[in-house]
Amino acid sequence: MFVDEVRIHIKAGRGGDGSCSFRREKFVPRGGPDGGDGGHGGHVVFEASPRMTTLLDLRYQKHYEAEAGRQGGAANCSGRTGEDVVVAIPVGTVIYDAETNELLADLVMPGQRFVGAHGGRGGRGNSHFATSTNRTPTEFETGTESEERSLRLELKLLADVGLVGFPNAGKSTLIAAISAARPKIADYPFTTLTPNLGIVRWGEKESFAVADIPGIIEGAHEGKGLGFQFLRHIERTSFLLHMIDVSEWAPDEPVKTFEIIRQELAAYDEPITTRPFAVIATKIDLAGDKARLIELQKYCAGHGYPCLPISAATREGLTELVTYVGQQVAKLRAAPCATNS
Secondary structure (H helix, E strand, O other): OOEEEEEEEEEEEOOOOOOOOOOOEEOOOOOOOOOOOOOOOOOOEEEEOOOOOHHHHHHHHOOOOOOOOOOOOOOOOOOOOOOEEEEEEEEOEEEEEOOOOOOEEOOOOOEEEEEEOOOOOOOOHHHOOOOOOOOOOOOOOOOOOOOEEEEEEEEOOOEEEEEEEOOOOHHHHHHHHOOOOOOOOOOOOOOOOOOEEEEEEEEOOEEEEEEEEOOOOOOOOHHOOOOOOHHHHHOOOOOEEEEEOOOOOOOOHHHHHHHHHHHHHHHHHHHHHOOOOEEEEEOOOHHHOHHHHHHHHHHHHHHHHEEEEEEOOOOOOOHHHHHHHHHHHHHHOOOOOOOOO
């Protein structure tokens, strides 16, 4: 099961109390203070792990609590520090404060860590409070309380290219044809119920990552369909491919389809529509007299949009598509302010 959003509660460990103790030595009836410090409480730490691809584990375990620090002992012995709780999450997870919606961390690198809740500080023992006028202090500090908070975690796939289009536009077929990804494919709408990620090789050693999300339909920004709830997975992409079905059985005119997709993207997040994109005319092997393809090509030419016709079923145009997209991604990566955020 693919889970890309969860809400959890975390609590770090409380700091241990300092100790009030005095030396007890032979022939020294009134030894000085030797109370040790309390141990610090453990933290709750999040770590981005490339081995994880979903937040499913956190859906079933929603509470995390670190160990408290131990109390200080006699003979200036400090209490043991509480152990941290390390929560593994997928690379690309964004962490928000669930109450204020404040962005706390965005873990985009493997091994990157974020302390979600800090443990309490251990209290000082009475040995710290001895003075020239008070050689037998009974004062000591208690450990401080730890941080506790509710968090909302969102997973956003890390990909160079995002595939967007209507259901059954051929997105899953394309990603299966150009990468090792194996999404579910069938000839009916909403076959894709979760995002898919594929790595595409091109050139001698180059590659780029492609994200495929469930199809978008008109009115998606009002909650219709499935694709809108997964659009966060193309927020980090630097290049978009608008997949337009030009087969003779396509339910809508290709230009209308393209305009609806752009409107829905703008309704979700206006900046996404400013990103570089290309229009992909799919299923050209089923285009009949190719009137739909010609209509789309004329429209794109008139607006200066790149338009590449392909058939993932017969592999026509795939080599040209992969090369073109690879070149665009390489240019964007080389740009001084290139970013996927």
